[in-house]
Amino acid sequence: MSNSQCIIEIEALQTQFGDHIVHQDLNLCVHQSEILTLVGGSGSGKTTLLRQMLGLEQPVQGVVRIFGHNRSDLQSVQQNQNIRGRSGVLFQQGALFSALTVFDNVALPLRERHSLSEASIRELVMLKLNMVAIEPEHADKMPAALSGGMIKRVALARALALDPELLFLDEPTAGLDPVLSESFVELIRTLRSEMDLTIVMVTHDLDTLVALSDRIAVLAEQKVIAVGPLSEIVQLTHPFISSFFKSIHPHSNPQTSSEPSWKTEPMPS
Numbered sequence: 001m002s003n004s005q006c007i008i009e010i011e012a013l014q015t016q017f018g019d020h021i022v023h024q025d026l027n028l029c030v031h032q033s034e035i036l037t038l039v040g041g042s043g044s045g046k047t048t049l050l051r052q053m054l055g056l057e058q059p060v061q062g063v064v065r066i067f068g069h070n071r072s073d074l075q076s077v078q079q080n081q082n083i084r085g086r087s088g089v090l091f092q093q094g095a096l097f098s099a100l101t102v103f104d105n106v107a108l109p110l111r112e113r114h115s116l117s118e119a120s121i122r123e124l125v126m127l128k129l130n131m132v133a134i135e136p137e138h139a140d141k142m143p144a145a146l147s148g149g150m151i152k153r154v155a156l157a158r159a160l161a162l163d164p165e166l167l168f169l170d171e172p173t174a175g176l177d178p179v180l181s182e183s184f185v186e187l188i189r190t191l192r193s194e195m196d197l198t199i200v201m202v203t204h205d206l207d208t209l210v211a212l213s214d215r216i217a218v219l220a221e222q223k224v225i226a227v228g229p230l231s232e233i234v235q236l237t238h239p240f241i242s243s244f245f246k247s248i249h250p251h252s253n254p255q256t257s258s259e260p261s262w263k264t265e266p267m268p269s
Contacts, residue, residue, distance in 0.1 A: 007032050010049075013061070014026075015045060015049075030198065037217070038202045038216075039202075041244075046202045050168055053200065058072060088158075088159030089168040090159045091170050102134070102146070102154050107125045125157075132154070148175050152172065165197065172184065172208065218233065220238065233245065
């Protein structure tokens with residue numbers, strides 16, 4: 001299987017912890033330049049799937065390809081660094097290093113490359129902070145002195161430090177009030193356009209999902225049961241979909257056919 005438009009390809013994935021099966025025969029393609037949002041109930045394995053895309057966990061079976069490379073085949077340090085340099089991640093709570101300043105948190109991935117002078121690193125760090133609307137006077141602050149919204153923005157600056165092509169967002173607006181959430185969504189939308197980013201996002205927030213998603217992948221029954229734009233997903237009558245999206249599109253006329261009204265998107269050939 002190969003598709004030049006798939007930044008990430010997942011085929012026949014199985015995830016298991018002891019006797020507990022999280023994913024079984026899961027298939028998914030993340031298209032270049034799209035924002036794909038993963039949704040699912042508690043325990044459906046959204047964050048686990050995100051970690052496998054990142055290479056932080058290995059599946060029991062199946063293949064995870066990123067930029068055309070099988071994750072399990074990336075054995076050398078150099079190979080993994082090359083892939084990591086093309087992707088960034090914003091963790092749910094920001095995950096800033098508490099012992100490092102704002103500046104040093106953003107500088108960390110740049111310093112790990114061992115190829116830039118401190119002068120170049122300073123210039124790049126201040127550029128990234130400016131991109132996420134963090135003023136220069138905040139660069140020397142510790143994370144404990146930041147508001148929740150500022151922590152998110154600094155973490156986003158760090159995720160973008162290496163100019164990635166692919167960005168992972170884990171609950172990007174969790175913990176933000178509606179005004180901060182709206183401004184953060186607008187920031188992501190702007191950066192996506194300016195940097196031509198492909199984004200994989202996990203969120204429970206419907207406003208964030210509606211504002212940003214090009215397509216939605218629904219995880220249920222240990223697999224991706226449906227993938228498509230919001231307008232198509234809300235028409236499906238699977239119990240989780242009906243419950244999750246009920247405020248957008250209540251199903252007043254569920255289908256009575258014995259055939260399921262939801263289906264898994266076929267993988268590209």
